[in-house]
Amino acid sequence: MRYLIRKTLVLLATMFTITLLTFAAFHIIPGDPAMLILGTEASPEKLEQLRHTLGTDLPLLVQYRNWVAGLLSGNPGTSIRYSMPVADLVGSRLPVTVLLGLMTIILVIAASIPLGVFAARKKDTVVEQFINFFTMLGISFPGFFLSILFMWIFGLVLHLFSPGNYVSYKDNFGGFMQFMFFPALSIAIPEIAILTKYIRTAMIDELGRGYVRTARGVGNSVNGILYRHVLKNAIVSVIPLIGMMIGSIFSGSIIVEQVYGIPGIGRLLISSVTSRDFPLTQTLVLYVAMVIVVTNYIVDILIQLIDPRIRLSSE
């Protein structure tokens, strides 16, 4: 219980630091949203007028207070660029990125567990070498290079999908899933490689433990041990990776959304930064950071529940 309270306090402190950092960061960088809206031909009076309407002429501290107060009351403000509530904008984009992320996670799990188990079983054979080679290659491709390659090979040479022809999930869910397959695969491949490697190592470690030998000695079948005990333990040891993985899947999706032209959170984020849409950017960054922090929080607690001996960060 003390552990839980401590963890929760740490979570809150981190969140607070993040709001401060985000706000400071976006007010240090140059760029005036009013000017971006009006362009090069704007008259000074018009700029002044717009700054006042947008509220960007208020003192920074007041802006920060308003923003945090808004967040706490569940209203993150209005987007400067789209003159729409930030909540609506984020809400309409969220499903796209979440679905992309889910698809990626399914691909990662569906591919890496069998591959990892297989590699561990076939230790010291050509098969293992082959899987090792694949994982090595998988982590060596920059995400956007992979995306460009996929677009070129699968899109324009093999015509397996039509690049750029994004289908909204609201119009046609099947079509949407089809379109998202290659973007998801582009994010998934490096993650599959990493996870496969971890699972393989964890499996081999587990297989070398005493209980496996004992179990086998008692007459259990190899596969029985493998799946009933070893895999379970191996997966538990991989749990701490989840937080990190969600983070890198999201980072991956920023680039992938950009390359494939998917209107998700990632693209919204990049464009809101370039248009200095402060309320939107701050909320998005905070949101993303929150997802990662909360995932890590849950993971830490899960680990604690599964194996109370591990006290990762409460030394």
Next chain:
Amino acid sequence: MKKVSANQSLRAALPVNLSGAHNRKGRLFTKLAALMLVLVMAAGLTACGNAAGQNNAAGAEFVYGLPTEVNNFDPFTATTADAKSIYFNIYEGLVKVTSDGTFAPAIAESYTVSDDAQIYTFVLRDGVKFHNGQALTMDDVLYSIQLAIDSSLNGFDNIESYEAQDDKTLVITLKEGSTDFLAMASQAIVPKDSDNNGELALAPIGTGPFKFTEYEVQDHVTLTRNDDYYGTPAKLQTVVVKFIASSSDLLVNFQSGAIDGFTANGGITEQLDKETMTINVSNSNAVQLLALNNAVKPFDDVRVRQALCYAVDANEIIDTVNYGYGVKVGSALIPGLSAYYDDSLVNYYGEGAEVEKAKELLAEAGYPDGFSFTIKVPSNYQVHVDSAQVIVNQLKKIGVEMKIEQVDWATWLEKVYSGRDYEATIISLDGAIASPTAFLSRYVSDAHNNFVNFNSPEYDEAYDAAVAQTDQDQRIADFKKAQQILTQEAASVYIEDISYNLVYSKKFTGFAGYPLYATDFAAISPAE
């Protein structure tokens, strides 16, 4: 056929039969995992063939790719080129610009201009309806003009008074005579009280040939035909404007059939198969210039600026960066304003690079061994980044080292354009209206947008004289003189008017180029 084999080969590649597992649970698990993978893959592969080419079967839908995103359709606040080119189809003013740059009556059925260009009289057309079904009245017109004045739109500060003589006749009196005012009169007319709080930004209501129907952030905007249009109705039923960020994505989209038309730069045009599409070359109506900050060393010395003019070879930039799709300018004005444009300035600094002359000038100015400076280039414009790379090589030949620093657009606007904190930059300058004043006013010493800090009393005088002149021939001569001063004093290095090529599929015809930002969808029709 393809789908099946793809799945089969996948199944073969997957460890479905994990060495003939006997344990039921384990086998189930592996199978489940494999099944999931196959399912997801199948979802990705099935029906992939029909994704392309199925839209616009009727031919009445036109999908247009736009590289920037339009998120504000309010004609009183949206000033970006792309916003204007799209809402050109939704709103109309008293008059409307035509493809040859003149103005035709629109909401006004006719107009007269007094000899001193100070009094404009418009007669409203009968039977004009807004997209919301309301009939257009004089009240709407008066409201829109007041809104334009309140929004401090360019040129509207010149209005002395405006009044309705009767419910069809509008008289506008200017403070100073200006033949440019027709351009202002093309400003949108909107229903009374429809934009008190900027509501038009995302719900535009106009009288144009197309109605605004749908908008999805960062994705697309849909326009449908206005069946109540008083003039020739549009031939297309729907127009979808898709926002596609990069030029290569536009190309991919066009080749895969996802869009029917877009505006391509030289590099993209070069990659297209010209047999299968129509390409309509037109000017971008903006002057690309290597802007030199006249207030900082060494560019405060006219000889240094002239040396750079001699060293930069515009033709090489046009060939290398734009694949020949560009027009060398040599002046601060676009060739598109042909009456005012002084074409004798094109080769004022030679046809190609004049390295010797440049070196002499540098030596005179006290830089016999050259110098080095930093150029801030807006990173969102690949064409400027590329041009800068060519200029680096050209300046190296006269011993000048130019270092490129990419900045993002917001930073450029604040630091370079308003803050004037830079040595040199490269940008294309456009005009808000089709008039020489739009391009030349910024070089007046105390102009708020004189970001190159050009300071010449001689120029200020020449410019003022040109603006005040009402005699057309003299006005033309005066504006030419102003341009000559700019080029001779080397306010900056004027490079080119980059061409933008309207590329569209052979399924459609009728694209027309305009001297101002306008993409006229009403003129487009499905080909036979």
Next chain:
Amino acid sequence: MKDGKIEFRIGCILTGIIAGLAVISLFYTPYDINEMNTAVRMQAPSLQHLFGTDNFGRDIFSRAIVGARFTLTVAISTVLSCTLISSALGLISGYVGGIIDEVIMRVVDAINSFPGILIALIIVTVMEQSNYTIVIALCIMFIPSFTRMVRTGTLQYKNTDFVKMARIFGVSGIRLALVHVFPNIFPLLLSSVIVGLSNAILAESSMSYLGLGIQPPAPSWGRMLSEAQSIIFTAPWCALAPGMMIVLTIVGLNCIGEGVRKRFL
């Protein structure tokens, strides 16, 4: 053969070749890397131009090997500076503990939960941009994971018997941390350095892809890739050459990393 030896060898050969090319480019390139020639633009690989030419007619092979120099310089300086800073932070945090530990870890957590691209974007826009501003950005991105690792290692060794022993004998805190704890973390750090190098190369190329990073006309692999994107369908070799250079370098580094890990850990 001993465990990890094959990987180590393959890795050394691959990175050796790339590093060799980078060194050669200091003295010799087949063509001037910035020389443009529209007559030969977008030519497919041939004997004159091993990797073909780009949209300005520049020789891609020459640019790719000079790019190796820029990319590797960025990666190495990032990892070096990051290792130094993180070691200090991690040691202090782990060894001193208490409120200092708490503050350092919260900031590290916060940075860690920011998308890396954003951090880079902010730093690159705030600072006067030069070729190596990107190093600072990447360094900040990498500090959290390095610091955590050093801290965890420090915690592990802080309470071992030999450190306690030394403390009893009156060895000072700083000396303890530096002489007794740090050397033990070193092997762990070494393998992270190698992983860090490959991550830095990947990150540099992503940043350049978004227009941050090395400034034109200087080539880095990321820049070359992003420049090639608009002509990828006409001249795919423009993207393939730098892309494959990245992949090979990272495969090489990962092989070395694997070899080191199998041998020492």
